[in-house]
Amino acid sequence: MRVIDLRSDTVTLPTREMREAIYHAELGDDVYGEDPSTKRLEEMAADITGKEAALLVPSGTMANLTCVLTHCARGEEVILGDKSHIFLNEAGGISALGGAQVHTIYNQPDGSMLLKDIEAAIRNDNIHYPRTRLVCIENTHNRCNGSPLSPDYVNSVVELAKNYGLSVHLDGARIFNAAIALGVTVEKLTHGVDSIMFCLSKGLSAPIGSIICGSHKFISKAIRTRKILGGGMRQTGIIAAAGIISLEQMVERLSEDHINAYKLAEGIAQIAGLSIDVSKIKTNILYFDLTNHHLNTDDLVKKCGQKGLMFLPTGQSRFRMVTHYGITSEDIDDSLATLRDVMGAE
Numbered sequence: 001m002r003v004i005d006l007r008s009d010t011v012t013l014p015t016r017e018m019r020e021a022i023y024h025a026e027l028g029d030d031v032y033g034e035d036p037s038t039k040r041l042e043e044m045a046a047d048i049t050g051k052e053a054a055l056l057v058p059s060g061t062m063a064n065l066t067c068v069l070t071h072c073a074r075g076e077e078v079i080l081g082d083k084s085h086i087f088l089n090e091a092g093g094i095s096a097l098g099g100a101q102v103h104t105i106y107n108q109p110d111g112s113m114l115l116k117d118i119e120a121a122i123r124n125d126n127i128h129y130p131r132t133r134l135v136c137i138e139n140t141h142n143r144c145n146g147s148p149l150s151p152d153y154v155n156s157v158v159e160l161a162k163n164y165g166l167s168v169h170l171d172g173a174r175i176f177n178a179a180i181a182l183g184v185t186v187e188k189l190t191h192g193v194d195s196i197m198f199c200l201s202k203g204l205s206a207p208i209g210s211i212i213c214g215s216h217k218f219i220s221k222a223i224r225t226r227k228i229l230g231g232g233m234r235q236t237g238i239i240a241a242a243g244i245i246s247l248e249q250m251v252e253r254l255s256e257d258h259i260n261a262y263k264l265a266e267g268i269a270q271i272a273g274l275s276i277d278v279s280k281i282k283t284n285i286l287y288f289d290l291t292n293h294h295l296n297t298d299d300l301v302k303k304c305g306q307k308g309l310m311f312l313p314t315g316q317s318r319f320r321m322v323t324h325y326g327i328t329s330e331d332i333d334d335s336l337a338t339l340r341d342v343m344g345a346e
């Protein structure tokens with residue numbers, strides 16, 4: 001039985017080109033700054049994001065953690081969305097390890113935060129208050145239907161933050177999906193932010209790795225933070241070699257994933273007992289709801305799983321599917337057939 005795994009784009013396996021590049025990678029000790037493949041990947045990433053420097057880290061979670069800890073001292077406050085990955089899905093690391101205080105504000109359905117909400121959350125100078133240091137945004141926004149934030153919106157957040165002397169960190173785990181969906185360069189979406197991280201190991205199909213980009217000054221501080229977190233690694237060219245292929249070969253094809261996600265959403269909208277707002281689907285992530293209460297959340301996941309279709313429950317009667325490399329248009333037809341079958345059987 002062919003299994004169609006739509007739990008996440010992290011399930012993508014490295015391509016043949018990546019495995020070959022890994023085999024042939026030129027290596028050195030990256031803690032001594034001597035791994036040529038890693039240097040090359042970091043230069044490419046800095047170039048794409050329009051920043052001075054970049055840094056390879058093992059995971060997206062460590063990338064966000066490294067950035068927030070580099071920006072903030074203990075007790076300082078971070079403004080971020082209440083549906084952000086940093087707040088929901090990173091085990092409270094910025095507080096546990098960095099002593100940062102989290103100040104959440106409402107994420108709009110499109111993943112943005114209202115400028116007036118951000119402004120209202122910024123503390124004035126008073127000995128009773130923590131110091132506000134950082135604003136975090138997320139693009140695309142995972143929990144908010146994979147929505148891309150526009151360059152204008154990002155610019156407006158950057159401008160507001162600058163007015164108050166705050167820094168901006170961009171969790172751009174899927175920034176390439178945002179750029180492809182909006183038809184703009186990545187640089188347009190990173191312009192003005194003080195740090196950005198993106199993942200190589202999601203839709204870009206690399207087996208491991210995320211990248212932090214920022215100024216020379218920021219990255220040289222971040223190298224020390226990464227070391228504190230245990231993220232200084234040795235022959236990282238093994239990882240970087242695949243990452244280079246990600247950037248060279250796997251970006252343009254993301255549009256296929258977006259087309260497949262939209263097709264999947266349109267199909268789900270036709271199935272009685274399921275509900276989805278197709279107009280919200282702009283990239284490779286979709287959420288849908290179960291409205292037929294003869295089935296419960298776990299039943300739907302289990303029954304589809306038995307028929308070879310995997311996806312994640314993300315709440316009461318709510319589910320997420322993510323399209324990615326290796327998922328074809330025919331797989332979408334098959335996924336819809338499975339859903340119809342399971343829903344119709346009730």
Ligand SMILES: *Cc1c(COP(=O)(O)O)cnc(C)c1O
Nearest residue numbers: 059060061062085138142171173
């Ligand atoms: C996946 C993800 C991360 C974390 O990446 P990992 O490599 O899984 O640690 C961070 N932010 C967002 C928005 C993500 O989707």
